Amino acid sequence: MQQSLTLANGETISYLLERRTRRTVGLKITENGLVVHAPKRIFEFQLNQILQEKSGWILSKLQAREANQIEKIQWVDGEHLLFLDNDIQLNIMQSSSNKALVFDQNTLFMHALQPNNHAAVSRKVIQWYKKQAELDFGRRLEILAAKLGVPTPPLTLSNAQSRWGSCNNRGEVRLSWRLLQAPPHIINYVICHELAHLKQMNHSAKFYAVLESLFPNYKAVEKELKALSPTLHRI
Numbered sequence: 001m002q003q004s005l006t007l008a009n010g011e012t013i014s015y016l017l018e019r020r021t022r023r024t025v026g027l028k029i030t031e032n033g034l035v036v037h038a039p040k041r042i043f044e045f046q047l048n049q050i051l052q053e054k055s056g057w058i059l060s061k062l063q064a065r066e067a068n069q070i071e072k073i074q075w076v077d078g079e080h081l082l083f084l085d086n087d088i089q090l091n092i093m094q095s096s097s098n099k100a101l102v103f104d105q106n107t108l109f110m111h112a113l114q115p116n117n118h119a120a121v122s123r124k125v126i127q128w129y130k131k132q133a134e135l136d137f138g139r140r141l142e143i144l145a146a147k148l149g150v151p152t153p154p155l156t157l158s159n160a161q162s163r164w165g166s167c168n169n170r171g172e173v174r175l176s177w178r179l180l181q182a183p184p185h186i187i188n189y190v191i192c193h194e195l196a197h198l199k200q201m202n203h204s205a206k207f208y209a210v211l212e213s214l215f216p217n218y219k220a221v222e223k224e225l226k227a228l229s230p231t232l233h234r235i
């Protein structure tokens, strides 16, 4: 029986209630959400009280489940991808020749010799992302470096899973091509962070003052990027 529980903070949790011959209440998180095994004779108010008490545990487990549920990209025709926060669709056509990808009206058209070869499809799409990232990030880097009053630093794309950007002591900026999936203001924030390192090679208060002058709202956007991270790693 599908039930719902309203927590003190107003949040509602729906769950599947199964009455069992047992003495205690059992909680389980399955792929469909929360399942509650309750004794046949328990009163509803008692059950509600137990669930309220366990709500911290329930919420954290449900959140973890959600984070794990973000599916990896399936490299098939019709798959949805993110490009500068836009939902774009992959259109794969069987072809006798290998042509360059064409991006038009939020669709990425691919002619593939083997449309079902997922590894080959992913390679081509990622190659396309990298090329677009180089152009897009390059332009932003130029504009934002001018804003900071420094020469445009050399840009390298990275495939790093754990960091979005870095800046070495030779003043070279590396950015993950995966960022190209993110909204433009998030890309700008990461670039500003790395540019600020051209003035301060550390994370001191002075560094954050430079960053703030270049990108005033950086704290909020840093949080946004953290929350978005699992989605950006679908690729």
Ligand SMILES: [Zn+2]
Binding pocket: 193, 197, 202, 203
């Ligand atoms: Zn840094």
